[in-house]
Amino acid sequence: xxxxxxxxxxxxxLEVVELIGAVVARYYAEYEEAAxxxxxxxxxxxxxxxLSLEPLPMRRIARSLKCEPSNVTGIIDxxxxxxxxxxxxxxxxxxxxxxxxxxEGRSTVSRxxxxxxFAREPLAQLPAEERAVLRDLLKRMLGVEPTPR
Amino acid sequence: xxxxxxxxxxxxxLEVVELIGAVVARYYAEYEEAAxxxxxxxxxxxxxxxLSLEPLPMRRIARSLKCEPSNVTGIIDxxxxxxxxxxxxxxxxxxxxxxxxxxEGRSTVSRxxxxxxFAREPLAQLPAEERAVLRDLLKRMLGVEPTPR
DNA sequence: TATTGTTATACTCTATAACTATA
DNA sequence: TATAGTTATAGAGTATAACAATA
Numbered sequence: 001x002x003x004x005x006x007x008x009x010x011x012x013x014l015e016v017v018e019l020i021g022a023v024v025a026r027y028y029a030e031y032e033e034a035a036x037x038x039x040x041x042x043x044x045x046x047x048x049x050x051l052s053l054e055p056l057p058m059r060r061i062a063r064s065l066k067c068e069p070s071n072v073t074g075i076i077d078x079x080x081x082x083x084x085x086x087x088x089x090x091x092x093x094x095x096x097x098x099x100x101x102x103x104e105g106r107s108t109v110s111r112x113x114x115x116x117x118f119a120r121e122p123l124a125q126l127p128a129e130e131r132a133v134l135r136d137l138l139k140r141m142l143g144v145e146p147t148p149r
Numbered sequence: 150x151x152x153x154x155x156x157x158x159x160x161x162x163l164e165v166v167e168l169i170g171a172v173v174a175r176y177y178a179e180y181e182e183a184a185x186x187x188x189x190x191x192x193x194x195x196x197x198x199x200l201s202l203e204p205l206p207m208r209r210i211a212r213s214l215k216c217e218p219s220n221v222t223g224i225i226d227x228x229x230x231x232x233x234x235x236x237x238x239x240x241x242x243x244x245x246x247x248x249x250x251x252x253e254g255r256s257t258v259s260r261x262x263x264x265x266x267f268a269r270e271p272l273a274q275l276p277a278e279e280r281a282v283l284r285d286l287l288k289r290m291l292g293v294e295p296t297p298r
Numbered sequence: 299t300a301t302t303g304t305t306a307t308a309c310t311c312t313a314t315a316a317c318t319a320t321a
Numbered sequence: 322t323a324t325a326g327t328t329a330t331a332g333a334g335t336a337t338a339a340c341a342a343t344a
Contacts, residue, residue: 009269012280017268019287024176026291027169029215041310041335058326066178068313073327075311095320095325119166120158122290131161134286137279138168141271142175190312192334207303217336222304224334244302244343 027118034115038108045112047075048084048101052109055088055100084108176267183264187257194261196224197233197250201258204237204249233257 009017028042035045043065050056050064058076062069076099079085084105090096101109123131139145158166177191184194192214199205199213207225211218225248228234233254239245250258272280288294 009273010277012277012284013269013272016272016280016284016287019284019291020172020176020268022291023169023287024173027173028177043311059324067311069326070314070328071312078310090325093321093325097326119169120162122292123162123165124158126286126289128159128161130282130286131165133279133282135161135165135168137275137283137286138165138172140275142168142171143271190333208301216334218303219305219337220335227333242302242344246303 030118031116034112037115038112040108040112043075044079047072047099048079048105049109049112051085051099051101052106055098057090057096057098059096061099079105179267180265183261186264187261189257189261192224193228196221196248197228197254198258198261200234200248200250201255204247206239206245206247208245210248228254 031045032042035042038045040048046065047061050061056064058072059069061076062072065072076085076087080087083102085099086102088098088100090098123134126134180194181191184191187194189197195214196210199210205213207221208218210225211221214221225234225236229236232251234248235251237247237249239247272283275283
């Protein structure tokens with residue numbers, strides 16, 4: 001099932017692809033490292049950050065994590081055991097459990113964010129104009145509509 | 150400990166940081182998906198790709214994967230059991246084992262590369278000029294010296 | 299003594315399947 | 322009957338500690 005492609009990527013594209021891979025690897029590694037500083041795994045840190053925005057049903061967390069719902073049970077269990085998250089009933093549907101951050105969970109998230117310097121630090125050295133260019137390029141890469149002005 | 154920062158990130162920087170996070174998540178997910186298409190885990194795919202460039206001692210693989218050497222044993226075991234990799238003695242140091250891709254391993258890597266469309270596809274839609282801009286921005290993010298011309 | 303790779307162990311994340319309680 | 326969350330199970334990646342072979 002390998003699709004045969006008539007378009008051969010040019011050297012510049014290949015170089016950019018490689019650089020993107022390097023950025024991804026670096027970002028991922030630093031995220032794990034920052035999470036570990038707070039005794040969290042990457043998955044725990046992602047869930048905690050997600051829940052700091054709003055309480056969510058287990059199912060929604062699984063969708064966001066791109067994993068099976070059964071896995072979320074354990075992740076929330078461990079966060080709950082540490083007092084960072086709590087399970088609440090959903091008034092509208094008694095089958096649903098909402099996972100929500102505690103006060104301590106939110107403060108952990110905010111300290112976690114502080115540790116994530118990689119993406120922010122080098123960006124600060126770019127002139128605002130180039131940050132805007134980068135923003136537009138990234139949006140196009142993600143298939144998002146161009147920035148309105 | 151959290152370093153207190155006097156510089157407060159501006160909205161544009163925050164937006165770019167968020168976009169980078171989105172790109173990283175997307176890239177990572179698509180890499181795992183591409184690996185799974187060939188019945189490989191992400192770690193197996195990364196090691197196999199790495200070894201397709203040159204045979205490496207177990208220790209070097211661990212360094213590249215940013216994990217403990219003891220974990221590499223199992224990863225190589227599983228790749229070897231499938232005939233994608235083989236262990237060879239190092240003539241210079243009898244303690245060392247070199248992991249090397251087999252012919253089938255190399256062909257898997259090349260098919261794997263074919264499946265990695267995310268980073269390539271949207272880039273192709275960018276004019277060459279903007280790809281060059283992106284390349285320079287990424288290099289600066291990574292702390293690489295600016296492109297010579 | 300130091301280094302390389304391995305084994306043993308324990309924990310986390312993952313998918314799958316079966317279960318429960320609601321809807 | 323369908324859905325939400327859970328449990329049970331098995332495989333993979335991870336760190337730690339201890340070990341054999343070699344340097």
